[in-house]
Amino acid sequence: MDFLHRYEAVSGQLISQAKSSFYIGKPAPASCRTIVYSVTGFQRRQLPFIYLGCPIFTGCLKISYFDDMVRKVREMISGWANRLLTFGGKLILIRHVLSALPLHLFHVLHPPSTVIQSLERLFTRFLWSDSEGRRRIHWCRWPAVCFPVDEGGLDIRSFDDMAEAFEIKLWWRFRQQSSLWASFMKSKESVVSGTITGWALAPYIFLTLQRLPRSIVEQILLVPISSEEPDLIRWDLSPDGTFHLQTAWELVRCTRPRDEVYSIIWQRHIPSRVSFFLWRLLHGFLATDDALCLRGFHMVSRCVCGREAETLGHHFLDCPRTRYICGHYQRILGMRELGFLSPRALPPIWRRRAPSRNHLWVLMPCFILWQVWKARNAYRFHSQSFLTDAVIFQEADSISCLDETISWSGHSVLEVESDSATMVSWVHSQGPVRWDYSYLLRRACHLISSASIQVRHVLREATSAADFLANWACSHRSSRQFSSPQELPRDLSGIIHTDAQSITYVRR
Numbered sequence: 001m002d003f004l005h006r007y008e009a010v011s012g013q014l015i016s017q018a019k020s021s022f023y024i025g026k027p028a029p030a031s032c033r034t035i036v037y038s039v040t041g042f043q044r045r046q047l048p049f050i051y052l053g054c055p056i057f058t059g060c061l062k063i064s065y066f067d068d069m070v071r072k073v074r075e076m077i078s079g080w081a082n083r084l085l086t087f088g089g090k091l092i093l094i095r096h097v098l099s100a101l102p103l104h105l106f107h108v109l110h111p112p113s114t115v116i117q118s119l120e121r122l123f124t125r126f127l128w129s130d131s132e133g134r135r136r137i138h139w140c141r142w143p144a145v146c147f148p149v150d151e152g153g154l155d156i157r158s159f160d161d162m163a164e165a166f167e168i169k170l171w172w173r174f175r176q177q178s179s180l181w182a183s184f185m186k187s188k189e190s191v192v193s194g195t196i197t198g199w200a201l202a203p204y205i206f207l208t209l210q211r212l213p214r215s216i217v218e219q220i221l222l223v224p225i226s227s228e229e230p231d232l233i234r235w236d237l238s239p240d241g242t243f244h245l246q247t248a249w250e251l252v253r254c255t256r257p258r259d260e261v262y263s264i265i266w267q268r269h270i271p272s273r274v275s276f277f278l279w280r281l282l283h284g285f286l287a288t289d290d291a292l293c294l295r296g297f298h299m300v301s302r303c304v305c306g307r308e309a310e311t312l313g314h315h316f317l318d319c320p321r322t323r324y325i326c327g328h329y330q331r332i333l334g335m336r337e338l339g340f341l342s343p344r345a346l347p348p349i350w351r352r353r354a355p356s357r358n359h360l361w362v363l364m365p366c367f368i369l370w371q372v373w374k375a376r377n378a379y380r381f382h383s384q385s386f387l388t389d390a391v392i393f394q395e396a397d398s399i400s401c402l403d404e405t406i407s408w409s410g411h412s413v414l415e416v417e418s419d420s421a422t423m424v425s426w427v428h429s430q431g432p433v434r435w436d437y438s439y440l441l442r443r444a445c446h447l448i449s450s451a452s453i454q455v456r457h458v459l460r461e462a463t464s465a466a467d468f469l470a471n472w473a474c475s476h477r478s479s480r481q482f483s484s485p486q487e488l489p490r491d492l493s494g495i496i497h498t499d500a501q502s503i504t505y506v507r508r
C-alpha cells in the first residue's frame with residue numbers, strides 16, 4: 001500500500017477502492033487472499049478481463065475473448081445500412097475504418113482463424129450487399145482482394161498477414177531490448193528458462209569459415225569491425241536498419257506479379273467508384289448475362305445493339321455501339337482506330353500513345369468503359385434508350401468534372417474567345433449571374449482555373465465559323481463530327497473561305 005500512497009502523492013490522483021480489484025492465482029491459499037483483501041480493501045476478481053480493449057487471461061486463447069471486437073465491427077456495419085454508399089465509398093470505409101478497428105488487438109494477440117474468418121465474412125457481406133443490406137452475389141473470395149492495387153487487389157491487408165507482422169514487431173522489440181517491456185520480458189524469460197543464448201555464435205562462425213573457399217574468407221576478414229562499438233541489431237529489410245512494420249508485412253504476405261493496367265485504373269484522377277468498376281471489369285466480376293449464366297441465372301440474353309447475346313467481351317469490345325463511341329474519341333484525338341484484344345488492353349494502349357503519363361488520353365478509355373456500362377444499366381433497368389451520342393456527351397461531361405490539373409492534348413494554355421460579353425463577365429466574376437446558369441458557371445470556372453484557360457471577349461464577326469456551327473447544332477439537335485472540309489455545310493465552307501481571304505464578315 002505504501003507504493004500506492006506514494007503514487008497518490010506524486011500524481012495528485014486518488015485511487016478508488018470501489019473500482020480497484022486484485023487478481024490472485026488459484027493455487028494461492030485462502031489465507032493469502034484474506035491478507036491481500038484486508039491490506040488493500042480491494043475486491044478479488046477472476047480472469048479473464050478486458051484492459052484497454054485487450055483481454056487479459058491465462059491458459060489457452062479462446063474465441064470468446066474476441067466477441068467484443070467482432071460485435072463492434074458488426075454494429076458499425078449495421079449503422080451504415082440503408083445509406084446510399086457506392087462501391088467506392090464502401091471500399092474506403094473497409095480500408096480505413098473497419099480494417100483499423102481490430103488492429104490494436106493484433107499488436108499483442110494473434111487471433112484464432114475462426115475470428116479472422118468471421119471478420120472477413122462481415123466485410124465481404126458489407127462490400128457486395130446492396131444499400132438495404134440484402135445479400136447479392138459475392139463475386140470473389142475475400143483473400144483475392146487482399147493484395148495491393150497494382151497486383152490486382154483492392155489494397156486491403158489480410159488480418160492473418162497483419163497479425164504475423166505484429167508478432168515479428170513484438171519479437172523485434174524483445175530482441176532489441178530498447179523498451180521497459182522488453183527488459184521486463186527478458187528478465188522474466190531468464191528466470192523461467194535459465195539463460196537465453198543471445199549472440200553466442202562464435203564457435204559456429206569459425207566452423208563455417210573453415211568450410212568456405214579461401215577467397216571468400218579473405219573478403220569477410222576485410223570487413224572492418226570495431227571492438228569498441230557496442231553490438232547492434234539491424235533490420236535487414238529496411239535501408240536504415242530500423243524496423244518498419246511495412247517491411248515485415250511485405251515479408252510475410254503472398255505476392256502477385258504487378259500489372260500496368262491496375263496502376264492506370266487506380267490513379268488519383270479517377271473517382272474510386274469508377275476505379276472499382278474497372279477492377280470488376282478486368283476480373284470479370286460484372287453482372288453481364290454470360291457471368292450470371294455461369295452462376296446459375298439462366299435468361300434470354302440480348303445486347304443493347306440487339307444483334308447478339310450479351311457477353312462481357314461483346315459489350316465492351318465487339319459491340320458496334322461501343323466501337324463507335326471509342327472510334328469517335330480516337331478520331332478527335334487524332335489516333336488511328338485501334339483494334340484491341342480485350343478491355344484489359346485498352347487503357348495501356350491509350351497510355352502508350354499519350355504524350356505524358358497524366359495526360360487526358362490515359363483517363364479517356366476508363367471513362368468510356370464506365371459510361372458504356374452506365375448507359376447499358378439505364379437501358380436494361382430503367383428502359384432508357386442506349387444512344388451513342390448521349391454516351392459521348394456523358395463521357396465528355398465526366399472528363400470535364402475532373403478536379404485535378406491534367407494536360408489537355410499537349411497544350412499548356414488554351415485561349416477561348418467568345419462573342420458573348422455577358423458570359424465572359426460571368427466567368428471573370430463580374431456582374432450578377434442568372435441562377436439557373438450558376439451551377440454550369442461554377443463548373444466552368446473550376447475547369448478554367450485548373451487547366452490554364454484564358455477567356456476573352458471578341459466581336460461576333462471574329463467567331464463567325466463557331467457561331468455558325470453553334471446555330472447549326474441547335475437547329476439539328478444532334479452531335480456530328482466533320483472529318484474533312486468536304487463534309488462541312490456549304491455556308492460554313494464559304495465563311496471559312498472568306499475568313500482565309502481576310503474579307504470582313506458581315507453579319508446577316
Ligand SMILES: [Zn+2]
Pocket residue numbers: 303304305306307308314315318319320321
Ligand atoms: Zn452489342
